[in-house]
Amino acid sequence: MIRNVTEYLDHSAEKYPDKTAFVDKHTQMTYRELKNAAYHVAMGMISAGIFKKPVAVYLEKSVQCIAAFMGAAYAGNFYSPLDTEMPLPRIEKIMDTLQPAVIVTDEAHRQQAESFAKESLILVYEKLQNELVDEEKIHSVSQKVIDTDILYVLFTSGSTGTPKGVIISHRALIDFTEWGTERFDIDDGFIFGNQTPFYFSMSVFDIYQTLKNGAAMYIVPKEMFSFPVMLMQYLYDHDINTVFWVPSALMLVAAFKALESPYLPKLRNVFFGGEVMPVKQLNKWIEKYPDCRYVNFYGPTEVTDTCTVYEVNRKFENSERLPMGEACANMDVFLLDEEDRPPKDGEIGEICVRGSGISYGYYHDEEKTREAFVQNPLNHCCPETIYRTGDLAYVNEYGEFVYVSRKDFQIKHMGHRIELGEIETAVSSVKGVESNCCIYDQQSSRIIMYYTGTADGKYVMERLKEMLPVYMLPNKRIHLEEMPFNLNGKIDRQRLKEMGRGNK
Secondary structure, X not given: OOOOOHHHHHHHHHHOOOOEEEEOOOOEEEHHXXXXXXXXXXXXXXXXXXXXXXXXXXXXXXXXXXXXXXXXXXXXXXXXXXXXXXXXXHHHHHHHHHOOOEEEEOHHHHHHHHHHOOOOEEEEHHHHOOOOOOHHHHHHHHOOOOOOOEEEEEEEOOOOOOOEEEEEEHHXXXXXXXXXXXXXXXXXXXXXXXXXXXXXXXXXXXXXXXXXXXXXXXXXXXXXXXXXXXXXXXXXXXOOOEEEEOHHHHHHHHHOOOOOOOOOOOOOEXXXXXXXXXXXXXXXXXXXXXXXXXXXXXXXXXXXXXXXXXXXXXXXXXXXXXXOEEEOOOEEEEEEOOOOOOOOOOOOEEEEEEEOOOOOEEOOOHHHHHHHEEEOOOOOOOOOEEEEEEEEEEEOOOOOEEEEEEHHHEEEEOOEEEEHHHHHHXXXXXXXXXXXXXXXXXXXOEEEEEEEEOOOHHHXXXXXXXXXXXXXXXXXXXXXXXXXXXXXXXXXXXXXXXXXXXXO
């Protein structure tokens, strides 16, 4: 029985001590080296008497980050990644909420860390590597960890502008990892090409599947995602056979016709999640790599990243929506209507989740926790917490969940309830459109469509008239050279809303 995720590293370090585990553009570590580096980090915390406390990891996305995460776990603490590119005001808000006992940083970022550390102890990574390691003491401390203890807190965007710290336990992460290994037959032959930031929940799949299975993970340099041909060359050079990326990254490669620059003979798994994957761009990947496995992951940070999956098993037209699929093992996913009842067949409801993988809630925020993590309204017999995702979906004729939109993307326009996601699906299918996003300007009561690609705006509208009723047609179209993305690689809807207010 696994109680602490460090047991994954223990196992792989024993079985594959000299196998490369993680690689970034500056460093690579074998499993033996990674465990040793993590032990040094753990000793720094144990020597300082820090146990079951929050640890902020303020390092560039790197192999050292993984060592710091594992070091915190060995010492019985829980970690929270802070990206060194985050704006200082956001870091300060996170620090106010997290109040970490420790900040792990390096010499290059020590001065910045000191500027927001407040009462937190700063431990410098390079100095930690000189700590004398007492393996018996580390083992004694890590043995006190149980699976319901917190493993990490990831901060997501809050609607009020204050980041929300999502609490995930060892048990939730172990449940997610064990499912992933079994579902996709992951073993030591997998080579992951990691794209997402470590403060984004999608990254935990790559990290912990690697640790559990003795696989390898390459941290793809961020700048590669601005140059699709260089990106594909990187995947080719490192024999990467598995990617789990946000759709925007996959769309970028398809848009710049880089799918065969060069061709990737080793690619076997194309996983994606975090936002809707347009079928048109997916079909371009399938055409070039027909033998790959394509899997759509759905789930917010609050469910340890994933609660449903759909492995593409049939052909979809460009105008169709890709299903979310079925619930992951040991997850119950169901819909509730506005009266907290299961909707009728084919009707839309809010996606709700229960199971070992759901979060404890939001760190130091009881009010928001109570809003989203609630008693199951279908269970009147005993306490049972579910997570209300705020996402809308329906069940299709195949018994698969199909994502519609966020509840807050559902608008009332011209007397009609409209899902902005339905408009975006139609726009995505138009020839010459590479990416798009629709927002609703409440002040002017207008649907504004932003898009990139070579398509002429009038042509786009003509095609939309063939697919959508008049009341769903965008009132304004704006062509962009580039779609704005946030730090997670998703379309930056907030930025588009601000742009929309400036386009009266």
